[in-house]
Amino acid sequence: MNIYDIAKEAGVSISTVSRVMNNKGNVNAATRKKVEAILDKHDYTPSAIARGMVSKTMKTVAVLTVDIRVPHYARTVYTIEREFSHRGYEVAICNTGGELEETAKYLKTMLEKKVDGIVLVGSIFNTLCKKDEIGNMIKNTPVVLANGKLELPNSYSVLVDDRYGVSLAVEHLLKRGHLDMYYLKDMDTVSARLKSEGFIKALESHGVSDAKQYVIDTDRSIGGGIEAVEKLIAENKKFTAIVCGEDITATGAVKAALRAGLRVPEDVAVTGYNNSEYARICEPRLTTIDNKPEMVAMMSVQLLTSLIEQTDVYSSCVIQPELVEGKTT
Amino acid sequence: MNIYDIAKEAGVSISTVSRVMNNKGNVNAATRKKVEAILDKHDYTPSAIARGMVSKTMKTVAVLTVDIRVPHYARTVYTIEREFSHRGYEVAICNTGGELEETAKYLKTMLEKKVDGIVLVGSIFNTLCKKDEIGNMIKNTPVVLANGKLELPNSYSVLVDDRYGVSLAVEHLLKRGHLDMYYLKDMDTVSARLKSEGFIKALESHGVSDAKQYVIDTDRSIGGGIEAVEKLIAENKKFTAIVCGEDITATGAVKAALRAGLRVPEDVAVTGYNNSEYARICEPRLTTIDNKPEMVAMMSVQLLTSLIEQTDVYSSCVIQPELVEGKTT
DNA sequence: CTGAAAGCGCTTACAG
DNA sequence: CTGAAAGCGCTTACAG
Numbered sequence: 023m024n025i026y027d028i029a030k031e032a033g034v035s036i037s038t039v040s041r042v043m044n045n046k047g048n049v050n051a052a053t054r055k056k057v058e059a060i061l062d063k064h065d066y067t068p069s070a071i072a073r074g075m076v077s078k079t080m081k082t083v084a085v086l087t088v089d090i091r092v093p094h095y096a097r098t099v100y101t102i103e104r105e106f107s108h109r110g111y112e113v114a115i116c117n118t119g120g121e122l123e124e125t126a127k128y129l130k131t132m133l134e135k136k137v138d139g140i141v142l143v144g145s146i147f148n149t150l151c152k153k154d155e156i157g158n159m160i161k162n163t164p165v166v167l168a169n170g171k172l173e174l175p176n177s178y179s180v181l182v183d184d185r186y187g188v189s190l191a192v193e194h195l196l197k198r199g200h201l202d203m204y205y206l207k208d209m210d211t212v213s214a215r216l217k218s219e220g221f222i223k224a225l226e227s228h229g230v231s232d233a234k235q236y237v238i239d240t241d242r243s244i245g246g247g248i249e250a251v252e253k254l255i256a257e258n259k260k261f262t263a264i265v266c267g268e269d270i271t272a273t274g275a276v277k278a279a280l281r282a283g284l285r286v287p288e289d290v291a292v293t294g295y296n297n298s299e300y301a302r303i304c305e306p307r308l309t310t311i312d313n314k315p316e317m318v319a320m321m322s323v324q325l326l327t328s329l330i331e332q333t334d335v336y337s338s339c340v341i342q343p344e345l346v347e348g349k350t351t
Numbered sequence: 352m353n354i355y356d357i358a359k360e361a362g363v364s365i366s367t368v369s370r371v372m373n374n375k376g377n378v379n380a381a382t383r384k385k386v387e388a389i390l391d392k393h394d395y396t397p398s399a400i401a402r403g404m405v406s407k408t409m410k411t412v413a414v415l416t417v418d419i420r421v422p423h424y425a426r427t428v429y430t431i432e433r434e435f436s437h438r439g440y441e442v443a444i445c446n447t448g449g450e451l452e453e454t455a456k457y458l459k460t461m462l463e464k465k466v467d468g469i470v471l472v473g474s475i476f477n478t479l480c481k482k483d484e485i486g487n488m489i490k491n492t493p494v495v496l497a498n499g500k501l502e503l504p505n506s507y508s509v510l511v512d513d514r515y516g517v518s519l520a521v522e523h524l525l526k527r528g529h530l531d532m533y534y535l536k537d538m539d540t541v542s543a544r545l546k547s548e549g550f551i552k553a554l555e556s557h558g559v560s561d562a563k564q565y566v567i568d569t570d571r572s573i574g575g576g577i578e579a580v581e582k583l584i585a586e587n588k589k590f591t592a593i594v595c596g597e598d599i600t601a602t603g604a605v606k607a608a609l610r611a612g613l614r615v616p617e618d619v620a621v622t623g624y625n626n627s628e629y630a631r632i633c634e635p636r637l638t639t640i641d642n643k644p645e646m647v648a649m650m651s652v653q654l655l656t657s658l659i660e661q662t663d664v665y666s667s668c669v670i671q672p673e674l675v676e677g678k679t680t
Numbered sequence: 681c682t683g684a685a686a687g688c689g690c691t692t693a694c695a696g
Numbered sequence: 697c698t699g700a701a702a703g704c705g706c707t708t709a710c711a712g
Binding site (some may be wrong): 353354355369372373398399400401403404405406 | 704705706
């Protein structure tokens, strides 16, 4: 059933049916009634594909992310989806695993589908977009990178100052008298590097020399946090605080401390990052850094929309994290 | 730039260009080379919209869920997306909040876009599909309900036996000598009702009479778990175990017990539901029920694919949860 | 092996 | 206020 069938049954032309469906003026009230009745009777669903053929847009946006099971990405993508839905766009979701090949594959099909724009969620895309293979694909499509800096013509960036974020945690601990602290670093994305830099700079600006030695590489997981702290204890390292790049790692750090008979925060203070549900589940509740995924999402949608609809001129922006005090410091 | 431009530049007809792009046989090797060179030179991206116009499919599937920030849904949707991606389908995601109006709105746009099929993730859709408003919309499109039972012509169901799931927890506790237990129920979906029924039946089959009195309604949150247990303690109720319908609630229950100076599991045993990361973050690690979201997702994709491509004839299926022992029992 | 033509289901000037 | 016609960018028989 298509617009021709409706037109025939109503005894009008397809132009008129089209006008009725799209609520255009210039239609006689009686004619409109008649057509609407037939539309209703058949529960008529116009084809957005045919419409897209003409309008050159399917009102669709692609969101590429690493893994939507990671709560921080889930929160970001959720807000992006809701906001775009309100604006009349559908959101296609792509879990790339942060891998080049998958990213390229997803981009290829999304570009064929002529998506109106693309949001890249995760600082890993910073690195990926530097490769020509990816960079060339997206240079003609509106793109926003949620947490990263993109140097492309048709794009914007929403940057979270992660270096500042971690420095907030360090300052907070210093203020409480901690000086012997370690940083648990996971992954090796741009964002992860900025975080550990924030740790190092903050410590060094308070007189600690060669703070780099207090950065420990570990897994982004509960187990990663447990292992790292167990090793510190086993090696008899001196420390009264553990700063973590992720809440999930911090929950592991707390577990290891408690299991070793240390009191949190009396013997060891711990901070996380993300202000996630994980931080609230942790007992005691984690002191953590709110890096505002909802705000990042809102800004991303606003910027991409302005790029797509070429309305207001916005510009890339930087978002400042905040400390959220829990019971682990 | 379209297929006509390519054809002109290559000095062939659009039919030939189409054949080359789609790797159809019957093209002279030299002609193919020539066309491919031009395609490459322009980095040509054919329009999936125009293609969809002809083929009547955009190779897109809609996934409606309540809220992708809930880890259980995130895991399900993640697997659904990955699986469909491998099969050449794009996934559009819709966070309906479980609300009728939003569900109807999303369905309308998805049907206009002529999606190939729909997956409904969450037992709330069970209730929603019973309403004519929703039921009528989806009766002509392939649909799979992930965790629920659908009575529609073009649809399949993947059911998780949640009643059995909770009974596993109860049996486990009974075996360890617990008899005085409460069940923390959240929400009021079909699945939530089945869970609390599982609790009641399991207890009653072990001689406890009127087990319904041990079911407590509370919030699906950490706070919900805390409040419920604090109230039990304040009211001097006798209990040695708490069975929860969700891991998140269980983490709250554990917190409340610990804060009241009770030992877990020595004084109070606690079980969760979902085998989520929350269960592993909880200290001690939660004993919980694995309701296999990945398996639910895989089955859903398999069933929907068979419905869409009208290949093999599968049938709706039931998945059995399993107990995962932690340190809280 | 190749091309001309029809058709997919709409929207949008244009003419009346 | 209404309709005939062109066009969106492809695929697919059909003829040669």
